[in-house]
Amino acid sequence: MWHGRVQGLGGLSTVLDVKVAATLGHWYRVQIANFAAEGYTRETMIRAIQRKVSILLLLGATASSAVAAGPIESRPIEFANGASSATISASLKGEQTIDYKLRARAGQRMSVKLKSSNAANYFNVLPPGSQDVAIFVGSSDGNEWSGSLETDGEYTVRVYLMRSAARRNETASYTLTVGIAGFGG
DSSP states (O other), rough: OOEEEEOTSSSSSSEEEEEEEGEEHHHHHEEEOOTTTTTHHHHHHHHHHHHHHHHHHHHHHHHHHHHOOOOEEEEEOOOOOSSSSEEEEEEEEETOOOEEEHHHHHHHTEEEEEEEEEEEEEEEETTHHHHHHHSEEEHHHHHHEEEEEOSSSEEEEEEBBHHHHHHHHEEEEEEEEEEEOOOOO
């Protein structure tokens, strides 16, 4: 399933932002040449968009299968009184996955940063109620994220090793910093 929004119609090119559920909820920006200026029909443009979305779906399926598939351990994130962030030092090994849970409100801004001894150590951010659809996927976007939260509830920061590292039973020592700013509403 995918959702899209189009920007820049009639300019030098059309930009299509595509959110593909199979790619863990990531937005992808696809730039398409100006079909009208090149004499293409609406149907040709739709077929080109469908091809690009199909590629995104394939890439998303590949990215989601690259995450280690071991048991998931759940740990709460607790802020000290008056603090707006918490830093956790821990390690994981092989197919171990750790879900750090915290409650936040719509309109607040969350920031997450992971520093690790292992380059195959990443995190995802999952919104309330989600099992596997993330609003941020570290393996494709890096180990630092900040974003405005869209809904109230319990958010999950999932820390893991990529499947290749997990199969080699590698270890990662890491520091995870999670912050919440604003009052929400």
